[in-house]
Amino acid sequence: MGGWFAHPIFKNGDYSDVMKTRIRDRSLAEGLNKSRLPEFTESEKRRINGTYDYFGINHYTTVLAYNLDYPSSVSSFDADRGVAVITDRSWPASGSSWLKITPFGFRRILNWLKEEYNNPPIYVTENGVSKRGEVDLNDTERIYYLRSYINEALKAVQDDNVDLRGYTLWTLMDNFEWATGFSERFGLYYVNHTDPSLPRIPRASAKFYASIIRCNGFPDPAEGPHPCLQQPEDAGSTISPEREDVPFLGLMLGTTEAQTALYTLFSLMLLGVCGLAFLTYKYCKLSKQGKTQPSQQELSPVSSF
Structure with missing residues (x-):
């Protein structure tokens, strides 16, 4: 198993002969026309060989x-x-x-x-x-x-x-x-x-x-x-574990407190956005109703003298 990875890097840029032979023979016995093991090109072998510290x-x-x-x-x-x-x-x-x-x-x-x-x-x-x-x-x-x-x-x-x-x-x-x-x-x-x-x-x-x-x-x-x-x-x-303070809105809080404060702030922002959206919806609805209803003056008869 070690040779699977180490042989190309530490030896010659290619898989070991025993690995190539076994997998090729078993692949042909399965009815395949070539080995299931991929092959390195010559340029790949040169590139891989010796690439270790x-x-x-x-x-x-x-x-x-x-x-x-x-x-x-x-x-x-x-x-x-x-x-x-x-x-x-x-x-x-x-x-x-x-x-x-x-x-x-x-x-x-x-x-x-x-x-x-x-x-x-x-x-x-x-x-x-x-x-x-x-x-x-x-x-x-x-x-x-x-x-x-x-x-x-x-x-x-x-x-x-x-x-x-x-x-x-x-x-x-x-x-x-x-x-x-x-x-x-x-x-x-x-x-x-x-x-x-x-x-x-x-x-x-x-x-x-x-x-x-x-x-x-x-x-x-x-x-x-x-x-x-x-x-x-x-x-x-x-x-x-030592307490690690982090800055949050000008305050120095512990990581747990800062996380709780962040979740709270996010919840308040989400609530505010939902409230604003609701008020906008109600305003638009009332405005639409005001435009569709005729005024009282338009419905009354006008007398001429």
Whole structure:
């Protein structure tokens, strides 16, 4: 799947041979006269090849893959690649059915990128683990995940010479996770969505991750307690969103108050427009009636002397 997008950019401007061959063969077996996979022109290949600054990768878990031949009548992405995936039941689970905790796979994929694409600069743009069910601020599983995965990334850099430039955790706080909503929580900070102020409450993993940042890695236990492991005084405090004032009609209001005032002003304007339209209608109606009715003087007989 990575090669689908990366091979043209990092290799030669074109899809890999195995991808072109499989899709062409399956397309012909379906009765088509050519491959369903679009083809790049030579000018497009030259234009695409090498157009990168770094390799950005989201990585969470690892799977086991095996060959699976689909009937030629089946036309789909899975049938084209001819691969099925499973997980080892001994791997620790998470709050997401698809995410098993597999630190060893992190080092392997980083090394694969190095070997496949000539050791490009790599930034891990997402990495993390979810929890679901009852809220537990002592998230020891997430701490284990972070320690293990980051340590595998460290091995890839120091032992394997992978050009890993950066690592970004998913995510700072619990958020809306697509179809699963708020049930799967990836955040270092728990967000209480039943509280209107939405306080951010740090989990134990927030303190652990902060120590990795302060220490720029893992201090050697043989050297004794390192000063960077000291927790700041406010490390365990609950964080509430700060009030952000905005100008509104010469006043400085909070965002909620400004929004309410804006809706109120809009409602009054709408009411005024409706009232003006009604009065205009009544005026026009009365004017029309006055023009159609003859005056009393026109109806009375006039005597001449």
